[in-house]
Amino acid sequence: MPSPKASRSAGRSGGSPVLGSSNGRYEFMSLNRAPPPHLLQRQGSDPATARLRASESPTRRRGSGSSTGSTGGQGLPEEDSIRLNPSIIGVALSSLLAIDLWLSKRLGVCACEDSSWGSIRPLMKLIEISGHGIPWLAGTAYCLYKSDSAAGQEVMLNLFVALLLDLVLVGIVKAVVRRRRPAHNRMDMFATFSVDRYSFPSGHATRAAMCGRFLLAHLVLAAPLRVLVLLWASMVGLSRVLLGRHNVTDVVFGFWMGYCQYNLVEMLWLSPQVLQGLLGQLA
Missing domain, CATH: 1.20.144 (Vanadium-containing Chloroperoxidase; domain 1)
Structure with missing residues (x-):
């Protein structure tokens, strides 16, 4: 039976729920990495499939979505950039028209x-x-x-x-x-x-x-x-x-x-x- 101190230290380190034990030790799987191979073999899963599932975790999906959103918001379309940057001639003509009126x-x-x-x-x-x-x-x-x-x-x-x-x-x-x-x-x-x-x-x-x-x-x-x-x-x-x-x-x-x-x-x-x-x- 694990000690409460070990459980608290594992909770603070951000581990996941207990997946299994090996040689009297409990193993914890992080949400950001795939589980150890010996645990995958016990569960009858393929290591490549597990890594794919880990990469599709909610944390990764949220990270990829935020990165995509930040990348998409970095720049404007070319035609919008042109509209937001009027030429000097256009500004001069607008100023002359305002003075004329x-x-x-x-x-x-x-x-x-x-x-x-x-x-x-x-x-x-x-x-x-x-x-x-x-x-x-x-x-x-x-x-x-x-x-x-x-x-x-x-x-x-x-x-x-x-x-x-x-x-x-x-x-x-x-x-x-x-x-x-x-x-x-x-x-x-x-x-x-x-x-x-x-x-x-x-x-x-x-x-x-x-x-x-x-x-x-x-x-x-x-x-x-x-x-x-x-x-x-x-x-x-x-x-x-x-x-x-x-x-x-x-x-x-x-x-x-x-x-x-x-x-x-x-x-x-x-x-x-x-x-x-x-x-x-x-x-």
Whole structure:
């Protein structure tokens, strides 16, 4: 009979229940290793089978499960890692967009009558109408009809074509980009169309930049009038932001687009011969 002291020492060492005795000694089997061969022979078991059973013990299964879980949680899929690590260009564009929206909202001081500069809103709307496409098309067509010289008719005809080209290009870009107008904008503009519900780019800014370059290049103007043309083009672009019609980037891109449109007009310039042929067909 084993002594209580031996039993307690065996319990503290983490042994398993008694499996059998050999030569008056009791044998204990650990849960983490297979039983001795002589005990396996007494029980009629194969040593390889016993080792397999020992490897499939609950302790081993728990250990393997925890190791698998820890291994699986060490890394994320490649596509998730890409999403969690945005590029520098994406962060820069997001920051610029946030600055653009914040600055546009701060500058929209004439968006309504209750704004801080709401008292000059009628003046800003008058400047807005001065850069609208319909007054420019109507005025150019009238000057083309009333012009007596071939040179004047040539200039007015090319200006009319430039205005039509501006309407087409701006409409295409707006339909492709589809950027909404600022939230503080009031849709009370003069003679709007379906594409005018989009904001990028500013059609008034493109028209002001293109017509400003056209007038300075093809009309003989005194110095005060040239300054007035530049001031008018600048005020048209500024009014778009003050009225809350556009964001700052819409106007900046509109100025650049109008500047480039004038270069296109110069490339497609209609000569007096082409003008005479068109007038002959209309007559």
